[in-house]
Amino acid sequence: MIILYLEFHKNLGRDKRVKIIRINMKDLTVSEDQSLKYNGLGGRALTSKVIHDEVPPTCHPLGSFNKLVFANGVLTGSGASSADRYSIGAKSPLTGGIKESNAGGISGLKLGRLGISSLIFEGVRDDFKIIHISKESITFDDATPILGKELSEAADWLRDRYGKHIAVWLIGVAGEQKMNLAAIAGQDKEGLPTRFNGRGGLGAVAGSKGIKAIVLDDAGVEKNKPKDREKFREAMKTYHKWLMETPGTAKVFPELGTAGLVKTTNALGALPTRNFSTGSFELYENITGEKLRETILERGGEGNPTHACMPGCIIRCSNVYVNKAGKLVTSPLEYENIGLLGSNLGIGELDAIAELNRLCNEYGVDTIETGAAIGVLMSQGVLSFGDVEGAINAVKEIKAGSPLGRIIGGGAEIVGKLYGAYRVPTVKGQSMPAYDPRAIKGLGVTYATSPMGADHTAGQTIRAQIDHHSAEGQVKASKDAQETVTIFDSLGMCYFSGGAIQGRFDLIADLITAYIGQKVTAEYLKETALETLKLEHQFNRRAGFTKAHDRLPEYFYTEMNEASKTVFDVPQEELELIGVEGNGR
């Protein structure tokens, strides 16, 4: 065990807004970043700025020039509802472009308690380490005992070893094998390692750097306090009031979770069905949010239809799914899991979807990418649509690292290339989440133009007041959503609170001002978001992306979605205005 006593623990105050620790995994050295260049930035704004400024855009994503950046949102740990999120960024092995993926749970919160805003990992190594971060030191332990284990077992082991109070980040067998669909898991407030920075293969980047787990040990650390408690309490009161008064955040999400969307998207013809070949599923009633709630309530036991992944979250969109005996199967079962591991595979049983989801979580893989990859395999006849056992066995191959497991681990785009598939629902190498872009065209615009590849969280338009089947207004809807969510992603806020905030970023600015004791305005938040998007596109341009990449797969333009009776027809030249070569930024 190497122990490195740090300078940084002497300086745990909150007088600087950003405290960055650099960890070189090659020689296991630690240093505090002394520059002030990243001050004032959090979450995605920080990860993307670091990647833009420090990572050569053409570098190998698994080589020593890439960096892996963890960054708390500005409000993470403040106590505001739905605001404990953190971002992880890197050059993505899946897309070849910049990547930011954020998640909730309590791992970011614990990092914040340790007085750290951001961890920047550099260098690569072949063996795996557990990085233990406490008030006093950062130490590197051998990770061999937890290699190859399922995530829940590894997390238990870590708690046994380091104490029940810790939070962790860790990768699973997929990350160890440096697979494109490998995620990084954080933990929820109950200790389950089920909050995922799922997209873009960040787990593979962690794997390349030998990061098996990061233990956040906040023993003896005081709770964060806002600089101006009075003003902070006031602003928070208003914010929470809004959340409580908004039907989506106060009622729909807590009751049905994100799975409430199944009915909506099925009706719109946007529920991906059988490898995105159509947008409604004849068995959709078996997999709705209503059915999910009913099942969990019926079964009782450890089940919970409404669960907060972060302490104090009002929205509580998460859940705990149980088997007939009331025992935990998986948490959470979300809309994207249901869409990609369910209807997209022709599977209409919640228990089967839950088992697939459990395996994905235990192996540390992106459920969206996994579901899309298996969907393409099914479309090519390697498996059959609706074959639950086949799908489960296929996912298990990921753990085994067999050739088929490696193929799935490469993601849907590579599956398509290996099996000569024409219909492959990816953009920039990343699989589409559970919305057919022919039926929710604003999301099609987001998929095509986001620097992240196909990603609903990069610019969700489903709640825009707009005809989702029409081409009109979609570019504006997507652009607005992309810009707004970039603000959320930088603050550590869940974008589900967007419906309550309704663009009132002045309130959020007041919250931050009171929290950090430095004046922040709504304009600053917006400008930072625009600048972040600009840097991300710039990185991608330098990495080799052009407007040729700002498009959907061919078949979405030429083959009608029979459920929505639409093709994707937003004019390409409009897309390009907000894409990688666009002047819209």
Add this chain to the structure above:
Amino acid sequence: MIILYLEFHKNLGRDKRVKIIRINMKDLTVSEDQSLKYNGLGGRALTSKVIHDEVPPTCHPLGSFNKLVFANGVLTGSGASSADRYSIGAKSPLTGGIKESNAGGISGLKLGRLGISSLIFEGVRDDFKIIHISKESITFDDATPILGKELSEAADWLRDRYGKHIAVWLIGVAGEQKMNLAAIAGQDKEGLPTRFNGRGGLGAVAGSKGIKAIVLDDAGVEKNKPKDREKFREAMKTYHKWLMETPGTAKVFPELGTAGLVKTTNALGALPTRNFSTGSFELYENITGEKLRETILERGGEGNPTHACMPGCIIRCSNVYVNKAGKLVTSPLEYENIGLLGSNLGIGELDAIAELNRLCNEYGVDTIETGAAIGVLMSQGVLSFGDVEGAINAVKEIKAGSPLGRIIGGGAEIVGKLYGAYRVPTVKGQSMPAYDPRAIKGLGVTYATSPMGADHTAGQTIRAQIDHHSAEGQVKASKDAQETVTIFDSLGMCYFSGGAIQGRFDLIADLITAYIGQKVTAEYLKETALETLKLEHQFNRRAGFTKAHDRLPEYFYTEMNEASKTVFDVPQEELELIGVEGNGR
């Protein structure tokens, strides 16, 4: 059997320089191109112009917008030595960019005898056809009887069915499965289907269009005659005299074939060894051209150390490799096969390499891509370097279409992505041929900047009078070679005659003028080549390539080739001058 009587057979004269037949594979219709826009073009100049003008650069390579273009060189069938080559072009499923790959043998020659300069295949279909082209008609027969067969067996079946006088183009099991490394085979003058348009997955494009085989049936067709026989004979005499007087073409190639290069590249440190980790191989003496010749001569029987793939070729670089009983194993065993299937896999036995080569030929795959893919698998420990049986079994998986076979069938770049490999010797998704670019830096420039991806035939610099280990002068050497070879590729000439011609394209222009009866100048040939390169780069730009793609994999810049004691250090800004965004064109 559908018989389509054609207009074109009424017009078999040679009064137009280019006769193009379009075949729509979706509805099995045939038409003659009546436009004159492609007149004056042959080979690569023609395929690249058609792809540039008619194929949307962002289309799916296996979809209906892609086209597959066969085009004879201008001199194909003229009787000039080493000039019966033809090109095949398409958007490549391997690189995503434009692709031209050319080969010798007699298939192009037979197409020319039928009065056809070019075949343009359009549309896609799911079943497979044999396209029979005769003087009278083009007919489509069911290909089921030869699906899944090895190429030699399929070719025998086709000769049994259509007559011994035919020539064929066909795809193997890899093309049927639309694999990225699938080639298209033509036949040599003895009837073996062993002349490959190997690179870039053209066999997969043929597969997507349902083209299993093209039968060129020249029964009853007269031999081509030059327009001006006297002048043609005269120009040809000079040309052949030069070939006979040049040591490379008159002595080295006929004696040792391309395998003569093994000694040279091993000495330079350029012989790819164990996944391009170094450039000299301790067992190289077992796999030299000298050893190859000695082995073939010793064994006698069907063996032949010097073989002409095209009738009348003076260079005769091909060979026929036999087993100890003197029975045919494979033909030809070339330098690239030896480098990629031999030293690159740590294999130093000609018999083992010959067996690997035989399997590649029988399955219809690119030996370079296959060897590189297995090299990456070996580097990741999936197989061991030097494991002959393991390598043979791995290649057999291609035929089986098992997950491992599909992985190899995807090519080295995808293997690298699936196994988290850092050292993957590809550019633009295509594997490097058998020259380490750190030791022959001009080829490194060609790999990085050619519109074709890593390809030695796109600009071979090994014979340039230059220090191959130095960065100096490499960009000019590569640029010159890329431009010159584009002339050869358009004329149907083998670039091995380049050493004899030494830039005297005025003579070649005289040959063409006498052959076609229209004045052609050396300037026209050069301008056409420059224009062709320009169109290719333009297509690639529109397909999404930028200068970010004009580079070698990271490790060639950072890790020394211990055999040459060099890294690749040609300045990036110099490369970019002749790459996709370059102004050098």
